Structures are given as C-alpha cells and as structure tokens.
Amino acid sequence: MKHYKGLMAGALAMALAIPAMAVTGYADDTEGKLIMLNWGNTEEERIANEAIARFNEEYPNVTVEQTCVPVESWSDYIQKWITMSTSGEAPDIISLGLEGAQMAVSNDLLLPLDDIVAGDEALSAQKGEYAESLLKGFSSDGVLYGLPNGTQTMVVYYNKEMFDAAGVEYPQDGWTWDEFMETAKAMTTDDVYGFGLSSSYFQLTPWWATNDASPAAEDGTPSLNSENMVEAVTFLKQMVDEGVTPDPISSDVYTMFASKQLAMVGAGRWVLNSWKEAGFNNDNFDCVQWPVNKREGSVYGGSAWCLGTATQQPELATALLKYMVASETLTEVAAGGQQIPPTESLATDHAIMGDTPDNVDGLWKAITIADPVCAPTYFGDIEQSLLRAMEEVFSGAKEPQAALDDAEAELESLIG
Amino acid sequence: MQKKKKWNPSKKRELRAAYLFTIPSFVGFLVFVFIPIIWVIIISFQKYNVFTTATTFVGWDNYRQILTNSRSLVALKNTLWYTVLCALGNTGMGLILAVLVDDVLPHKLSVFFRSIYFFPSLVGLTFVAIIWQAFFQTDAGVINYYLTRIGIAKIGWLSSQTFSKISVLILDIWKNMGMSMLLILAGLQNVDRGIIEAAEIDGASAFQRFLKVIIPLASPQIFFVMIMNVTGALRIYESISVLTNGGPGDSSRSLVMLIAEKGFTSFDYGAASALSVLLLILISIVTFIQFVGSRKWVHYE
Incomplete structure (x- = not known):
C-alpha cells in the first residue's frame, strides 16, 4: 500500500511537472524588456531585484529595468509615472500605494487583472489568500487592478x-x-x-x-x-x-x-x-x-503590483507579476519589518512578524476591522x-x- | 545709399568665433528657458490633461480662477513679505559679514570665519532641515527649551500662523547670507585702500567710512546681490517646503509652492501655468524698478 502511494505521488509529480517544463521550455527563448516602477527604500529595491533574479532564471533573455523611488506624496509618484510614460519609458509593471489606485484607474493607467488572475491557477490561489478588504481597496466598480504585496494599519x-x-x-x-x-x-x-x-x-x-x-x-x-x-x-x-x-x-x-x-x-x-x-x-x-x-x-493602506495599460508585452509582464507576489517575495517584504504581509497566514505567522509586542496579532485584527485610507480619484x-x-x-x-x-x-x- | 560696411578677414574671424562661443549658452537659453516660457504661456490659456495630453482652449479662465481665489492672494501677500524681508536680510547680513571678514577680523581668523559663514550655502537644505525642525519644534524643540528656561512661554515656530513665516525667514537667511557675503566681499576687496586711508586722515569715523566710502564703492556688487536676492525671494520654495510645507494652513505658502501644488498635486497645469506667468510678470516689474532705482545709488567707477 505504501509503495502504491509513493508511485501515485511520483506519477502526480510527473504530471504536474510536464506542463511546467513545457512552459519553461517555451519561455527560455522569449526575449524582451520590461520596465518596473517601484517605490520604497534600498531594502525594498533589493527585495524586488531578488524577485527579478528568480524571474530571470525562467526568462533569461528578458531584461527588467527597475526604477525605485522614495515616496513623499502619491501625486509625486504618479507624476514620476507620467514623466516616464511621456519620455517613452512607460512602465509595464508598477507597485502602487492604495492612495494612488483610484487616481490611476480613473485615468486609464492600469490593466484590469480579473481575466489574467482567473486564467492562472497560481494567481487564483494567491487571490484567495488575501484579506477581502485589501482586494476591495485595489478594485474599482468590482474590477480588480492590483495584487497586494504589503499592507499597513494603525x-x-x-x-x-x-x-x-x-x-x-x-x-x-x-x-x-x-x-x-x-x-x-x-x-x-x-x-x-x-x-x-x-x-x-x-x-x-x-x-x-x-x-x-x-x-x-x-x-x-x-x-x-x-x-x-x-x-x-x-x-x-x-x-x-x-x-x-x-x-x-x-x-x-x-x-x-x-x-x-x-x-x-x-x-x-x-x-x-x-x-x-x-x-x-x-x-x-x-x-x-x-x-x-x-x-x-482603524485604517489600512498598502501597496499592490499592477500592470500598466501602456505595456506592449502583457504576457511577460504577467509572468513577472507572479514572481512579485509569490509567497517567497511577500515573506521577504514582511521580513523587512516595515509592512504587514497581505495574507492572513503570513501576517499571523510569528516567525515572520516576531513576538514583540505581546499583542502583535492585534495588527492583523486591526486590518480586518479597518476602513481603507480614503483615496478617491x-x-x-x-x-x-x-x-x-x-x-x-x-x-x-x-x-x-x-x-x-x-x-x-x-x-x-x-x-x- | 548707405555704403555696405566692410569687414576685414580678421574681424570676420573674430565675429565667427564670438558666435561660436555664444552658441552653447544661446541653445541652452532657447531649450531650457525660452521655449518652456512660450509653452507655459500657451498652456496658461488651456485646460491640459496630463494623462492624455489632450488640451482645450479656455481663454482667460485659468487667470480668472486664480485671481479670484483667496488662496492665491494669501500666497502673493506671503511672497511679497518674503521678498522684502529675505532680500533685505540676506543682503544686509551678507554686507555685515563681508565687512566683518574684510575689515574687522584679523586676517588669519578671517579665512576661518569666511569658510564658516559660507558653509551653509554648500549643504543640502533637505539634510539640515531635520536639524532646524528639531530646533523649532514646539514641545521638544531646542529653542523653546531655552526660552522656557528663561521664563518665556513656548512659541509655535512651525505651528502658529504668526511665526511660521519668521521661522522660514531665519532658515533662508542662515542658508543664503554666506553667498551674499562672498559676492560683496569680492567688491570690498576691490576698493582702493588709498581712498579709505585718505578718508581716515580727513577724520572720518569708522561708520562714516563705511557709509560714505565703502558702500558707494562696492555698490555695483551690492546691487547685483540685491537683484539676486530679490528674484530669489520671489521664487522662494525650498526653505518653506522643508520646514513648514506652506503651513499651518496657508500661512507660510509662497506663490511657487502654490504653483507646485496646482501642477503636481491637482495636476491642473493650466492654473499652474497661469500663476507662473503672473509670477514672471511680477519678477520683471520688480527687477525693472530696481534697475531704474539703481541709477540713483549705484556708482560705477
């Protein structure tokens, strides 16, 4: 019986691996360039670079150019985005704070993600992990525009x-x-x-x-x-x-x-x-x-990875998006100690969140009862x-x- | 018929060289000053959507909007306040320091003090702003700590409508007086010692020498520094932005801060451009008045 189980597991693993290999085989040849607009400090830039390195293992011929800027105000960040776009360097993938989300959607800067997420098993599973309130913050008229990578509360x-x-x-x-x-x-x-x-x-x-x-x-x-x-x-x-x-x-x-x-x-x-x-x-x-x-x-804010409407390579950008919200990346973001992870399993994991103060779980509880930071267009x-x-x-x-x-x-x- | 002017070959070569030398700065002026000004004037008559770059002609609407808005008037009043006090303060302190360094202090010390006074002009304001904020904080600030020690009530340097502009003024003068000092110093050092000594022999006191001899002889430099400080103060932004960000309310907001807010927070390029045009006109008028006035007090040798 034991033997049989092992065999089944092996067959299952093979079955799962074949399409993965097929995808990898196809992806190896893909060439291109993606422009990423990110915000944060050097630590956050480094974490994104490591996720890009993992993406590059699968897509060695794709160059990803990351621009990471500190954010003083979200209007400045959107201004940076506009400047990049008008100078022909429109970002394909953007990390955006909740504060700027509706402004970006109303100006047609973001791609809707519903179909992309529905068509992808890993992303669908990931979406189910997020707190409902967080997804709501990055949606407009019921359409999802961003997959959160970190959140914050009070x-x-x-x-x-x-x-x-x-x-x-x-x-x-x-x-x-x-x-x-x-x-x-x-x-x-x-x-x-x-x-x-x-x-x-x-x-x-x-x-x-x-x-x-x-x-x-x-x-x-x-x-x-x-x-x-x-x-x-x-x-x-x-x-x-x-x-x-x-x-x-x-x-x-x-x-x-x-x-x-x-x-x-x-x-x-x-x-x-x-x-x-x-x-x-x-x-x-x-x-x-x-x-x-x-x-x-309470209040919650946070940031999410979004795709820009100006992207010429939506498939490639989607592939990179998956790496940016993979649990490995989210764990690293959370380990930085600044943000609260956007999923309950990570946010209540004391190995990530630490044990100080005693009521550290109160941070996740606050998010579940919080309103999004008020951010109209x-x-x-x-x-x-x-x-x-x-x-x-x-x-x-x-x-x-x-x-x-x-x-x-x-x-x-x-x-x- | 007028006879055509004849150029000899060497003159022609010189002229060509002159043009070649001016081309870089001329191109720079064209690309970074002239064309943007024209663009700003055009945009000031339009509603401009930064996201789609679509434009609609709206006539004088942007001008009407800002001229009837009470916030622009507050910002204008603040800007004039800064212009008078920052320009006088920067030039005055620059002059006092320059005379101190040039005349009063012993030569060996003067090099040291010249560097000390000039140092603030070299440091990035953003870095020192943190220190100034620590000075100016109401409840945990250094200045208020000493004020309360001598029995004076705490002052809301950054949080009262009355004092916010004064805090900005202090920071601005601290930051810019060194540059004024250096420029005026260059003028003072050109003053013929013989004239000063002659005045001394004639029995002029130190103050009379300063007022009647040194100032008139250094007046071209003082005038230049004055123009620089006035136009600088009309465009004051950084000193406010790092300290009070225009607040509390609008009490320390300048025109340039309002332009930045209209342009980069509200994304209303039309209104921002109209304000810029008005500021340009204001600067031109003030500078013109200064040039006309200068004939009365500036002496070119």
Whole structure:
C-alpha cells in the first residue's frame, strides 16, 4: 500500500511537472524588456531585484529595468509615472500605494487583472489568500487592478512601565473615546504627554473610522464637513486644548515615544524596528485596538503590483507579476519589518512578524476591522485640503466647523 | 545709399568665433528657458490633461480662477513679505559679514570665519532641515527649551500662523547670507585702500567710512546681490517646503509652492501655468524698478 502511494505521488509529480517544463521550455527563448516602477527604500529595491533574479532564471533573455523611488506624496509618484510614460519609458509593471489606485484607474493607467488572475491557477490561489478588504481597496466598480504585496494599519501603542508607575490600568480592546481621554489625562505630567497625536492623513484616519465618518462619501464626493467629521475634529482639538498631546503640527511623535516623552501613540508596524533598537521589548510596551466612539475601526493602506495599460508585452509582464507576489517575495517584504504581509497566514505567522509586542496579532485584527485610507480619484487634493484645515484648527486660526466648511468648498471648486 | 560696411578677414574671424562661443549658452537659453516660457504661456490659456495630453482652449479662465481665489492672494501677500524681508536680510547680513571678514577680523581668523559663514550655502537644505525642525519644534524643540528656561512661554515656530513665516525667514537667511557675503566681499576687496586711508586722515569715523566710502564703492556688487536676492525671494520654495510645507494652513505658502501644488498635486497645469506667468510678470516689474532705482545709488567707477 505504501509503495502504491509513493508511485501515485511520483506519477502526480510527473504530471504536474510536464506542463511546467513545457512552459519553461517555451519561455527560455522569449526575449524582451520590461520596465518596473517601484517605490520604497534600498531594502525594498533589493527585495524586488531578488524577485527579478528568480524571474530571470525562467526568462533569461528578458531584461527588467527597475526604477525605485522614495515616496513623499502619491501625486509625486504618479507624476514620476507620467514623466516616464511621456519620455517613452512607460512602465509595464508598477507597485502602487492604495492612495494612488483610484487616481490611476480613473485615468486609464492600469490593466484590469480579473481575466489574467482567473486564467492562472497560481494567481487564483494567491487571490484567495488575501484579506477581502485589501482586494476591495485595489478594485474599482468590482474590477480588480492590483495584487497586494504589503499592507499597513494603525493601533495604539502604550508604554507599560509608565502605566505601571502611574498606577493606571492598561487599555483594553473596545475602550471608548471617553476612556481614552481619561487615560491620556491621567498619564499626562510635566514631562510626559498622555498621547502623541500625529497630523498626517493616514494617521488621522482611525479617528474618522471610529466615529463612522470619512473625508469622502461612498459615492466618491467629498464630505469633509459631515457632522461626524466635525465631531471627530472637535475631539482632536480638545486633546490639543487639554494639553494631553504635544503640538500635532511640529512634533515627531515616534521619536518622542521612543524617548519616553509619550505614554501612548498611534502607529502601524513600521515603527517597531526602530523602537526595538531603542531598547523596547515585551516588558515595556504593548498595543491595543483604536478607541471606539460610534463603531470599532482603524485604517489600512498598502501597496499592490499592477500592470500598466501602456505595456506592449502583457504576457511577460504577467509572468513577472507572479514572481512579485509569490509567497517567497511577500515573506521577504514582511521580513523587512516595515509592512504587514497581505495574507492572513503570513501576517499571523510569528516567525515572520516576531513576538514583540505581546499583542502583535492585534495588527492583523486591526486590518480586518479597518476602513481603507480614503483615496478617491482626487486624492492629492483631498489630502491637501484636509491637512490644511487640520492645521488651521490646531493653530487656532479657525473653529473645526468653519475650517472644514472652507476646505469642503475649496475642494468642491477644485474637482468641479 | 548707405555704403555696405566692410569687414576685414580678421574681424570676420573674430565675429565667427564670438558666435561660436555664444552658441552653447544661446541653445541652452532657447531649450531650457525660452521655449518652456512660450509653452507655459500657451498652456496658461488651456485646460491640459496630463494623462492624455489632450488640451482645450479656455481663454482667460485659468487667470480668472486664480485671481479670484483667496488662496492665491494669501500666497502673493506671503511672497511679497518674503521678498522684502529675505532680500533685505540676506543682503544686509551678507554686507555685515563681508565687512566683518574684510575689515574687522584679523586676517588669519578671517579665512576661518569666511569658510564658516559660507558653509551653509554648500549643504543640502533637505539634510539640515531635520536639524532646524528639531530646533523649532514646539514641545521638544531646542529653542523653546531655552526660552522656557528663561521664563518665556513656548512659541509655535512651525505651528502658529504668526511665526511660521519668521521661522522660514531665519532658515533662508542662515542658508543664503554666506553667498551674499562672498559676492560683496569680492567688491570690498576691490576698493582702493588709498581712498579709505585718505578718508581716515580727513577724520572720518569708522561708520562714516563705511557709509560714505565703502558702500558707494562696492555698490555695483551690492546691487547685483540685491537683484539676486530679490528674484530669489520671489521664487522662494525650498526653505518653506522643508520646514513648514506652506503651513499651518496657508500661512507660510509662497506663490511657487502654490504653483507646485496646482501642477503636481491637482495636476491642473493650466492654473499652474497661469500663476507662473503672473509670477514672471511680477519678477520683471520688480527687477525693472530696481534697475531704474539703481541709477540713483549705484556708482560705477
């Protein structure tokens, strides 16, 4: 019986190998050049280069040119893309942040991936692994345009030692905005702020989500001055007025948390490496879900590999796409310590995610309850308008309602 | 009939050489300045889709849109504020440092200080911006730490509508005064020592010598530095972008920052071009006024 099983397995392996060999045999001769537009630091560039090297083992005659740029703003990244396209170097394969996805789709820059994924077993299997919410972020009108390779979210980190010293109970999942404010006040002293509020678009989103608000409505129109948005901004302004947070415009809250000037701060996974280097371990910090007002929530962003409409070689580009989202590549991206892997199996694997802090699984939980970072087709404008309004509120120049009304009017005239 | 001018062969050769020498800079001007300006003027009358490069003629719409927008007016006001204070600050500090280095400090030290003052002009602003931000932070910043030590309340250097421009001004002067100093210094070193000594013998005080002798003699350099600083300040971008990014709100935003936002965030090339044309006109007017005014105070020997 044992023998028979082995024989079956052998036959099965042969059967599987034959088409693979056939494909490899065909691919060997394919010649061509693919242009890749990637974003990130040198580490991310290196990981992509290694995936390209694996692709080149199968396609030795295909040259892949990677351009990897740091991203300051997604509009700049799209601008880079346009510049490459107009100078005859239109990228075939692009790594795109969620923030730029709808802008790219609405301007016809991306190829729909549904047929490509459906026609490919490996990609179909891969698609089933992703969190549904992530795929939704990279879809428009039900059509999929990107396969995610990493994601990011926000939870609240707190310094356990400070809480112990102050005799304040650790926060628990499901805590409310009121409980949060009480805790922040209890933790604030002459040298320490209870919470570090960061006035960036992504970092602010959990406040909108947990108040059941969003800068743009479901139909894509701006809703900066909706009742729930105004209420959330008023709460943030109260935080500033009560002095439980340092100045949100000029403060580097992640450095302040590492140097123990803050008791709590909101962040994703990207801060963990530098905090661990600063001596943080399971004994002195942990994380908890975002405090709740109207519903539980957080934010997720992330990036995905997409194919450009300008590509002349969609088959080759698809072949490369498979290598970019293969679990080997995703594991390497996750091992870099910045991003959270986009699939549950990888994101809850402690060999990849590490064991610090204790509640490291909370990061994946946050993604499952999170809203995507609000990124309509006019992302650059909505980001600028909202952040300007926040600065006006925090600097005391305008009241929340007036600042958001003005921003809404400005934005509507911009997108006309 | 006018007689045709006759050129001898050596003159002709010289002329040919002259043309050959000017060709590179002329081509550079044509490709990188003249043609883009024409292109910008054309685009300023169009709605331009950067993704498809499709264009529609819209007449004066872009101009109307930016001239009626309160944000452009704020940016214009800020730009004029920067122009007056950055230009005066950069030129003034440059002049003071140049006199310090040239006249006041002992020669051996002057080389050392000249390098120190010029150093900021050599470093990339993006790198030092991190340090300046650490200085200017409200709650963890170096400046506020010392201010609170002597009993002064914290100042929102980057986060108050009043102080954000002042922070930019400080950074801009720190960055650019070295270059002004170097250029004015070149002028001062050309001043005939004999004239200064003659003034000294006639009983002129140090301040009188400075005001009545040194400044008039170095006025061509000071004028050049002034023009450079004024046009530079009208186009101020980097010092703001690395420090406040135009905020809080629009309180420190300049015209060029607004142009960049219109062009590269909103992808509205039409409005960005119209703003650029207005800025070009503004720079031309200011420079013209300076040239006319200069006849009164610049002395060419």
